[in-house]
Each structure stands twice: as C-alpha cells, then as structure tokens.
Amino acid sequence: MISIGIDVGSVAAKIAAYDGEKIIATGLLPTGWSPKGVGEQLLKEILQKTNTPKNKIKSIVGTGYGRVSLPFVDKKVTEITCHGKGAYYIDPNIRTVIDIGGQDSKVIKLNNEGMVVDFLMNDKCAAGTGRFLQVMANALEVDIDDLSPLATGAEPSNISSMCTVFAESEVVSLVAEGTPKENIAAGLLHSVCNKTYSLVSRIGIEDKVFFSGGVSRNEKLKELLQEKLGISILSTEESQFLGAIGAAIIGY
Amino acid sequence: MRPKVMEEVEALRGVNSVKIKEAHEAGKKVVGMYCVFSPQEIALAADAISVTLCGTTQEPIEEAEKKLPRNLCPLIKSSYGFAITDKCPYFYFSDVLLAETTCDGKKKMYELMAELKPMHVMNLPQTAEGELALTMWENEMVRFKNFLEKELGVEITEEKLRNAIKLMNRERDAMKRLHKLNAYKPAPLTGMDMMLAQWLKGFNVDKEAGIELIERLIEEVEERIKEGKFAFDEKAPRILLTGCPVGSGSEKVIRILEESGASVVALENCTGYKGLDIMVDEEKDPITALAEKYLKTPCSCMTPNNSRMDLIKRLAEEYEVDGVVDLTWQACHTYNIESYFVRNFVKDELNLPFLQIETDYSDSDLGQIKVRVEAFLETISSTVNA
Numbered sequence: 001m002i003s004i005g006i007d008v009g010s011v012a013a014k015i016a017a018y019d020g021e022k023i024i025a026t027g028l029l030p031t032g033w034s035p036k037g038v039g040e041q042l043l044k045e046i047l048q049k050t051n052t053p054k055n056k057i058k059s060i061v062g063t064g065y066g067r068v069s070l071p072f073v074d075k076k077v078t079e080i081t082c083h084g085k086g087a088y089y090i091d092p093n094i095r096t097v098i099d100i101g102g103q104d105s106k107v108i109k110l111n112n113e114g115m116v117v118d119f120l121m122n123d124k125c126a127a128g129t130g131r132f133l134q135v136m137a138n139a140l141e142v143d144i145d146d147l148s149p150l151a152t153g154a155e156p157s158n159i160s161s162m163c164t165v166f167a168e169s170e171v172v173s174l175v176a177e178g179t180p181k182e183n184i185a186a187g188l189l190h191s192v193c194n195k196t197y198s199l200v201s202r203i204g205i206e207d208k209v210f211f212s213g214g215v216s217r218n219e220k221l222k223e224l225l226q227e228k229l230g231i232s233i234l235s236t237e238e239s240q241f242l243g244a245i246g247a248a249i250i251g252y
Numbered sequence: 253m254r255p256k257v258m259e260e261v262e263a264l265r266g267v268n269s270v271k272i273k274e275a276h277e278a279g280k281k282v283v284g285m286y287c288v289f290s291p292q293e294i295a296l297a298a299d300a301i302s303v304t305l306c307g308t309t310q311e312p313i314e315e316a317e318k319k320l321p322r323n324l325c326p327l328i329k330s331s332y333g334f335a336i337t338d339k340c341p342y343f344y345f346s347d348v349l350l351a352e353t354t355c356d357g358k359k360k361m362y363e364l365m366a367e368l369k370p371m372h373v374m375n376l377p378q379t380a381e382g383e384l385a386l387t388m389w390e391n392e393m394v395r396f397k398n399f400l401e402k403e404l405g406v407e408i409t410e411e412k413l414r415n416a417i418k419l420m421n422r423e424r425d426a427m428k429r430l431h432k433l434n435a436y437k438p439a440p441l442t443g444m445d446m447m448l449a450q451w452l453k454g455f456n457v458d459k460e461a462g463i464e465l466i467e468r469l470i471e472e473v474e475e476r477i478k479e480g481k482f483a484f485d486e487k488a489p490r491i492l493l494t495g496c497p498v499g500s501g502s503e504k505v506i507r508i509l510e511e512s513g514a515s516v517v518a519l520e521n522c523t524g525y526k527g528l529d530i531m532v533d534e535e536k537d538p539i540t541a542l543a544e545k546y547l548k549t550p551c552s553c554m555t556p557n558n559s560r561m562d563l564i565k566r567l568a569e570e571y572e573v574d575g576v577v578d579l580t581w582q583a584c585h586t587y588n589i590e591s592y593f594v595r596n597f598v599k600d601e602l603n604l605p606f607l608q609i610e611t612d613y614s615d616s617d618l619g620q621i622k623v624r625v626e627a628f629l630e631t632i633s634s635t636v637n638a
Contacts, residue, residue: 078626078627080627080631081627081634116627116631118606121623123610
C-alpha cells in the first residue's frame with residue numbers, strides 16, 4: 001500500500017508517494033490554469049511510475065492553495081502542517097522551516113516530534129516571494145533560474161522597495177541607467193533575504209533550519225540567508241517537494 | 253439549531269432603524285457615539301437616546317477614501333464613509349455627536365466629521381495611571397455634561413445620572429451573563445451569534461426592551477444547555493478572540509474560524525466583553541464613578557495597557573480556551589504594536605497557541621486567512637490529541 005500527497009501551489013504542483021517507510025517517487029508540473037487537471041495528471045503519472053494499481057492507494061492527501069480544487073483527495077491539510085511532517089521525515093532534528101513559494105513565504109517552528117508549535121506568514125503582498133523574483137526576472141529579461149548564477153560575485157544594487165510594483169519600476173530605472181544586470185540580480189536577492197530575515201526574526205530561529213519551496217533552489221539566496229542569520233541552512237533535492245512529502249506521510 | 257430568540261435579536265437592526273426615525277419625529281434628541289469610552293449614561297440622563305454609529309462594513313470605504321488616506325484603519329474609513337454618504341440611519345438622525353481622542357486616526361478623522369454635525373470631543377488621557385489622569389477625565393465628563401445641557405436645552409440632575417447609571421449597569425449585567433453562557437463546555441452559542449447580540453445592543457433605541465430581549469435569550473439558552481443542545485460538539489477548539497472591534501460586516505475572521513471547526517467562546521474586544529467587565533459604582537458621586545469606570549477600559553490606545561493582559565488571562569481560564577486569536581485591523585497602530593506583547597504573554601505566560609491576523613474589511617484575503625486559521629487549528633488539535 002502507498003499513500004499519495006499532492007501539493008498544488010500557485011506556480012507548481014508537486015506530488016509524492018510514500019510506502020510507509022520512505023518516499024518512493026515524486027513528480028512536478030506547472031499548476032497552469034487548472035489545479036484539478038494538473039492534480040489528475042500528476043496522479044496518473046506517479047501511479048504509472050510506481051506501478052501502483054488504484055486499489056493499492058491507502059489514501060490521498062491534498063495541500064497547498066489548490067487543495068480545495070482536488071475532488072479526488074481523501075483529506076485536506078494545510079501546507080503548514082504538511083511542511084512540518086515533511087521536514088520531520090527528512091531530518092527529525094529540524095526545528096525551523098523557511099518556506100518560500102510562489103505567493104507565500106512562511107516560517108514554521110517545530111517541536112521534537114515534528115509538530116508545528118508556531119508559524120508566521122507574509123501578509124497579503126508578494127514581497128519576498130517567488131512571485132517577486134518572477135516579476136523582476138521578467139523585467140531583467142532573464143529566466144528566474146538565472147538570477148542565482150547572475151548574482152554570484154556581483155556588487156548588489158540597492159533596491160529599497162519591498163513592494164513588487166514599486167521594485168519593478170526601480171529595476172526598470174536601474175536598467176535604464178545602465179546598471180549591470182548582475183548587480184541588479186544581486187540586489188533583488190538581498191531584498192528577498194532581508195524580507196525573509198525580518199519574518200524569521202519575529203518568530204525566532206532554532207537549529208536545524210531547513211529551506212523549502214521553489215525559491216529554495218536559489219543557491220545564492222540560501223548563501224545570503226546563511227550569512228544574515230549566522231546559521232547554516234539545509235536544503236535538499238526534496239526541498240520543493242516538502243509539502244507533498246508531508247501530505248503523503250499524513251495520509252499513511 | 254439556533255436559539256429562537258436569536259431571530260428577534262437579529263431583527264433588532266430593522267426594528268431600531270424604524271424606532272430611531274419615530275423617536276426623532278416625536279422630538280426625542282439623539283446623541284450618536286462610536287466608542288466604548290463614550291459615557292452613554294450622560295446622554296441618557298439628558299433624556300436623549302444614545303446610539304452607536306455605523307462603521308463595520310466595507311461598502312462606504314471607497315467614498316471615504318476621497319478625503320481620507322487609503323492606509324488608514326478600515327473602521328475609521330467606514331465610520332466616516334457612512335457619515336458622508338448618509339447610509340447610517342443613526343448618524344442621519346443624530347442631533348449631536350460624541351467623539352473621544354482615542355487613537356490618532358480617529359482623533360483627526362473627527363476633525364473632518366465635525367464639519368457635518370455638532371460634535372463634542374472628550375479629551376481622553378493616554379494613560380489610566382496616576383491621579384491626574386482621573387481628575388482630567390472627570391473634568392471631561394463635566395464638560396460633556398455641560399455641552400449636552402446647553403446643546404439640548406436640558407438640565408442633567410444627579411438623580412437622572414444615578415438612574416441612567418443603574419439602567420446601563422443592568423444592561424451590562426445582562427450582556428455579561430449572556431457572554432458567560434459560552435463558558436459552558438461545549439458552548440451553547442456560536443461566536444457569530446454572540447458577536448451579533450453584543451454588537452447590536454449599541455443600536456438599541458429602547459434600552460429596557462433591549463435588556464428584556466437579552467434576558468429572554470439567556471433563559472432560552474439556559475434551557476437549551478439543560479437539554480444538551482449546543483452550538484458545537486465538545487471537540488471543537490475553543491478560541492478567545494482579542495484585538496480590534498468586530499461588528500456585522502467585519503466578522504470575517506470569526507466566520508472563517510467557525511467554518512473551519514473552531515468555537516469562538518470569548519470576545520475580549522470592545523464590541524464584546526471589554527466594556528462589560530467593570531460596572532459603574534452606584535454609591536459614589538455619579539461623575540466620579542463614571543470617570544473611574546470608563547478610564548479603566550483596557551484599550552490599546554492607553555499606555556501602558558497591562559490590564560488587557562489581565563483580562564485575557566481571566567477570560568482564557570474562565571472559558572477554558574485552547575487558543576487565542578488577535579485580530580488587528582490594518583493600520584491600527586496601537587493594536588498592531590501591542591500584538592507583540594499579547595503574543596509573548598499568551599505563549600509564555602498562558603502557554604497557549606497564538607495567532608495574529610492583520611486584515612481589513614475586504615474579502616481580498618479570505619484564502620490567505622483560511623490557510624492561517626486552518627493551520628492554527630491543526631496545531632491546536634495536534635497538541636490536544638498528543
């Protein structure tokens with residue numbers, strides 16, 4: 001028997017399959033315009049990949065913003081609880097999870113049983129989220145994945161606006177002034193780092209720290225956060241799947 | 253199922269807007285007010301009707317933003333918006349307005365509102381500590397009394413003041429007993445109904461009729477407790493709501509909490525229990541007694557405001573709550589800043605889960621609030637089950 005966790009985020013939908021001991025498969029697709037369609041597609045693919053007939057599914061748990069649009073799930077759990085469970089699976093010593101996704105950034109504090117004891121989320125604004133970086137990458141005419149290599153070794157420009165709309169005009173002005181893209185990219189990552197730092201500071205940080213969500217793939221940002229927080233941060237290949245992994249475990 | 257009398261309570265909105273019109277036509281004077289610091293007793297002693305004015309819905313905010321800054325608390329914008337659009341019958345029929353210098357936003361908004369109707373502003377001390385604050389506030393009570401006597405052409409006698417104090421104490425006592433029904437486990441009333449009943453009392457044109465209705469509601473709910481009829485089952489997490497005022501139209505956080513399975517059992521805010529806690533001393537000189545009672549209101553506009561923590565502690569224990577939610581309106585600086593202390597107090601002293609929600613009256617962040625609330629309730633159930 002296996003359980004399935006599906007995390008439908010604002011940008012990407014993730015799936016994970018759990019056999020009671022370990023995660024046996026994961027999958028990812030852009031969410032696009034249909035959370036339901038992408039959920040069904042991911043489910044089909046992972047069942048094929050793991051050679052699982054439908055009667056061998058113990059349960060399916062949905063999480064993320066799209067969780068309400070998945071008619072085939074047995075249970076819906078918020079991404080906060082799922083991230084806690086996922087982090088506990090990856091390393092039971094994790095006490096803080098920093099999750100930066102497409103439209104949310106959050107800090108989750110865990111106890112030694114992987115239970116959420118406190119959490120904070122960004123307010124209704126894209127500052128410091130993946131969406132912020134996406135808009136800025138577009139303004140710079142680069143791919144979002146190129147921001148980290150671009151920023152490496154560059155002198156960061158000062159980007160003072162946290163607001164996505166105002167920061168975008170700042171970026172446009174910097175480009176017009178002939179500021180190198182590398183410096184602007186570095187400035188943007190500093191901005192996200194500072195925003196995250198203030199969120200983390202409000203709740204208090206405890207070792208070990210795990211970095212999850214799509215934005216955790218940004219190596220340069222991770223480096224900046226480690227410097228600013230003065231603590232080493234863990235992120236793995238599973239970082240983007242943390243919510244789906246936690247959901248799958250809850251479903252077992 | 254909802255108690256039957258709740259339907260009558262809900263119908264008060266329609267009833268009162270007709271009654272205020274009739275009272276006005278019969279030549280009764282109306283004093284409109286906004287705040288839990290407003291000494292209604294003085295207005296009642298002037299043979300006037302004292303009513304709360306509208307300020308809890310999103311609708312008039314757009315109009316208000318033509319004159320007020322956008323990044324101002326929704327309660328202030330809504331209050332002003334209702335006033336300028338003539339959509340609040342109580343404002344429309346008010347002969348005079350009473351305002352207080354509570355927070356900066358309200359204080360300055362009142363300057364704009366004073367262009368519309370005769371307004372008296374009471375100078376509220378910024379602290380409840382020290383004799384000077386009380387002396388000053390007592391003096392403000394006298395100033396308000398003099399204002400009403402002159403403006404309405406009446407004499408406010410000591411006897412009338414004493415009668416008004418007794419009447420308002422009776423109302424407070426009834427509303428307090430109603431609120432305390434939800435200390436019962438499980439709660440017999442939803443937080444939504446409790447909010448509605450508490451909030452609507454402010455609009456009662458006929459105070460006696462209002463008290464009588466609440467007494468009947470209490471009776472019915474007590475009967476229901478005996479019959480084992482409750483609003484939620486025993487497993488529903490019990491929540492104490494603190495923070496900014498909530499009324500009909502701005503109840504989204506209570507609604508989301510209860511739709512997500514919580515039972516909001518205590519409303520610490522000023523539209524709930526805050527103003528009911530302390531009675532006016534019926535023995536003392538009426539003006540002194542009024543000054544003492546109102547100055548003790550644990551509002552975030554006071555510094556320091558330690559008695560709010562004491563009240564939260566008392567309610568958390570008495571209502572056996574599983575978590576505390578602090579609702580703060582956007583740009584309400586005093587409550588937003590004070591949330592830091594509330595968080596530490598609730599987590600460290602009371603050892604309870606805590607969630608702050610900062611929002612406005614709009615529906616634009618329902619999804620985000622839902623995630624926070626659901627995650628918060630998952631946290632509570634995981635600790636309760638463990």
